[in-house]
Amino acid sequence: MHIGSQYSNNTCNFTLWAPLVGEVAVHLVEPQDKVVPLEKDERGYWRGSIADIKPGSLYYYQLDGEKDAADPAAHSQPQGVHGASEVIDHDSFKWNDDKWQGVPLEEMVIYELHVGTFTEAGTFEGIIPRLADLKELGVNTIEIMPVAQFPGSRNWGYDGVFPYAVQNSYGSVDGLKKLVDACHQQGISVILDVVYNHLGPEGNYLWGYGTYFTEKYKTPWGSAINFDDSYSDGVRNYFVQNVLYWLENYHLDGLRLDAVHAIYDFGAKHILAEMAEAVTQLEQKKNRQFYLIAESDLNDPRIIRSQEVGGYGIDAQWSDDFHHALHTVLTGEKNGYYEDFGSLEQLAKIYRQGFVYTWDYSPHRHRYHGDDPKGCASSQFVVCAQNHDQVGNRMLGDRLSNLISFEALKLTAAALLLSPYIPMLFMGEEYGETAPFLYFVSHGDRDLIEAVRKGRKEEFAAFHEIDGKEAPDPQAEETFKESQLNWDKRKTGEHEKLWLFHQKLLQMRKNVPALRNLDRNQLGSSVIEPEQVLCIKRHHQNSQIVCWLNFGSEAVKITDDNKSGTWKKILDSSEETWGGTGSQMPEKLDGSSSSELMINPYSVVVYSNQ
Template sequence: MIFEVWAPTVTAVELDVPGGRRPMSPGQDGWWSAAVPEAGHGTRYGFVLDGDGPYPDPRSRWQPEGIFGPSAVYDHAHFTWTDHGWKGRDLRGSVIYELHIGTFTTEGTFEAAAEKLQHLTELGVDLVEIMPVAPVPGSRNWGYDGVDLYAVNHTYGGPDGLKTLVDACHQAGLGVILDVVYNHLGPSGNFLHPFGPYFSGFAGSYWGEAVNLDGPGSDVVRRYFIDNALQWLRDYHVDGLRLDAVHALHDRRATHLLAELSDEVDVLSCSVGRPLTLIAESDLNDPRMVRSRDADGYGMTAQWNDDVHHALHTAVSGEHHGYYADFAGLSALAKVLTSGVMHDGGHSSFRGRAHGRSFAGVPGHRLVACLQNHDQIGNRPMGDRLPIPELKLGAGLLLTSPFTPMLFMGEEWGARAPFLFFSDHVDPELRDSEGGRRQREFEGFGYAWEAPDPSEEETFLRSKLDWSELKDEEHWSLLCWYRDLTALRRALPELSDPRLDRVRVDHDPDDRWLVMRRGSLAVSVNFSPESLTLPIPLGVVLLASDENMSETPEGARLPGQSLVIHRPDT
């Protein structure tokens, strides 16, 4: 077997393997290599740089003893796939379900998650989005402190475990999107610095040092991230990637890393014969993110759309602190449902400046929208979720909107478990300071910050879903509501039509009602706790959150906090 590593700034590299250290030979452009014929699947190894180390392989595929242990050889041919007939899953018309492996089940493993796939197929989900699985410090983490980006967290089940889950998803007809983090690496166990110029030398974001995408040596660094993305799509049969916080990628090159990645993924898609999806999390509200490469865009398939979340959350909850301030009032919800974004060049009070550009001409399926996700729940001090009445209204609008809807684990039955911020840093200083760091991150967000200690195991355990809640009538009823909504979305083309210019919205900010028209269909919502008569005939009711809907000469009579999908007789 040939071992290779890029280390352009050192004078000597040794390979540490069972039996001792072996010198590596220098090659071109800072690459070193060594042949070890007896090495194979499972062989432990590391690299010694100018006498320091051993360090894990920057491209380690397997860290069976965690981030501070040796790397292990992983042969992708060691796993036997059964998804040979899988043709992929297109994002268009799909419903996404986001989950965190560690808290989705009591066991917190890939194997246990695979046992819940029937629940997801019956819910009407098309794509499962898995929060980051790269190795992290300790035994519990959201995943955004990952290092050893080519490996898979051993506490979840390692590389074979992830493949087993992807294989099972495909057998169930579900595509898989994997959340990856390329804008920074975790603060503990990051051993890339000794190997070469992987970082730019300045804080790229609140979360860490910027990666080197445009400075000296950045050709290989860019390749490090592009090859990583291709690994998940090719070797793990993943159907798409969600790229974390791409606004924190500092790249001044003429061709942005995302555009380069888009081109490479298109080539791979042609090779494997199935659609491959790239979803960017971007805070820029820049339509170039999702415009095609031939239109001088970055070529992302879609991007997360926080504006839709903020408008929905404000409408159903009444909150208007922090970044929700610009979304107070139903006019904001009306705007995002018809324009895609709220901030399209106007003033953002939270940022104190103008923000965004118009998304005119961008189809709605390129905007991934949600009522809840890991950030919007977990960034609240107590990780609290929306109550069931608010979920009913929000889900009714989300799943009939022109966007690609995304649900967050447990939302579909109104899970009581919070989703708190948790970590398990081994470094005592990081462990002790994590709570304070988290509080500082959200200064100015309008929260009275009284959060559980993220380092306590109980914080993590409280965030695990309680599947026994499905035995309760209230939770089962909400699950049926979500199932009915996804089924209706799939059955009626008007509800998945992504053309934003075909959406019409009427609303009354004082009486707090809104009507969204999708072709001949209407989605009428009464946000008020009082019964209201809307100036629209009820007609044929297809789905209602409350059976006490009625017709009056003036229009449809809706009980307080209710939603109805109907075909008015007009």
């Protein structure tokens, strides 16, 4: 059931789901002032058509003969969240990607970026000149933080209030299409981050319809979206259609579904399963693959298991456990949810199983947590060392480059990119960007601005008492500008070495069969104690690799137990090539070499037997 405005050949069909409203009309306000009544069907959908209408026309829905409201499914809000909606002709854009089939999930190297801070221009088109840099690095997929229309011009995107409208300050409809088209010309897939668990507070006119939210459940952001209460059928259709809208009209290759643990649906068919079914039908129609990737902190494999075995059929999900386990062994931090982590053995486990908590007791939660994802493919897990949340939700927006040494940053890159999962880099991570990624907004509601400021100060009150610093003002333009990338750094000093190191790792991941094959059943991981060295062994057909990662602050001796064949060193982060001080690890290992090896602190060494 298509909703919103559907333009074709000088005619626009309008559909609004509003079962509790007594009267609805389209109020055209530009280029002419005109009111056209809509008719209601038995399911609460209001419909009507207007002929001789031009793209770019502005309109509201007039409710009960008096109140004008923007279209909840508006494709564009050129005047912002409080203005009129715009009629869009999606057929007028000339695409150049007819033969594009997308990057297979198991081959993806994802790069998460925020449109406003990725370049100084802060627009979709501003990203295009940087695509060649990303491709040279080895990235083949970008994941764009949410672009659904939000208030003002600066926001992470999770305060969006028009799920169908493209943010006007980023370049609106055609800007996003130009970016996606350019990506496909470069062989790069595009995933868009979408938010189906809440809407932002400012400009959220869906509240006025009385059906889109429920008080049965509470999310961290307030009332939950109504997926299973009375009048939920139109709400479910609204979001299912939104999934298809992005994939069809913008030629996107997939969607990242934000915080699905805050989507509450206890009906017999979960809304995620319904979305997955709709995408499967679209795949059959388009004869190509699309992907849904969920963010979830539940460690629940039902999300990615097929519907045939009782799952929801989502293609992949984030494994936050990977980040938490890696972050804690690198930094030693134990606050908040990091309380559950800190053991190198946990990191070893996640290489083997995908989660750390697989129905294990969680001290932070004071309960058992997670389940074993046996039977789920390794390519169904997306892992990272940093992302927008883990950086931006720190008071000062600290990246790992501000927390750990250069040598440890190389170790981090190896731990991520040598894993059997889909890796995701956060913009700037590849060269050790030092600019923070802070939390920023540009709300227009003064009371809301003060509430956000107060909330940030209270959240970090303990940190302020210890360190004497205060959280940056999220409303200040300076906070936003501080978060912009410094692209020039990637060609200087250690930043360039780190970029080249990431590039080398991605080349190995692509070219070495044991690394290219994402099957954790062909992987072994163990911890050498007390030396704090993680040993990973991977194999596929005739290709084998052994990798030692020293997470300790001292050089240590380890024992080589690979007695068969000759092993050639293919990567050593301590070598001067990568900005190291020099390595004591031999170029080759075989039965005649010494079984005792000396590995430098915070370093990684990889050998191949192929």
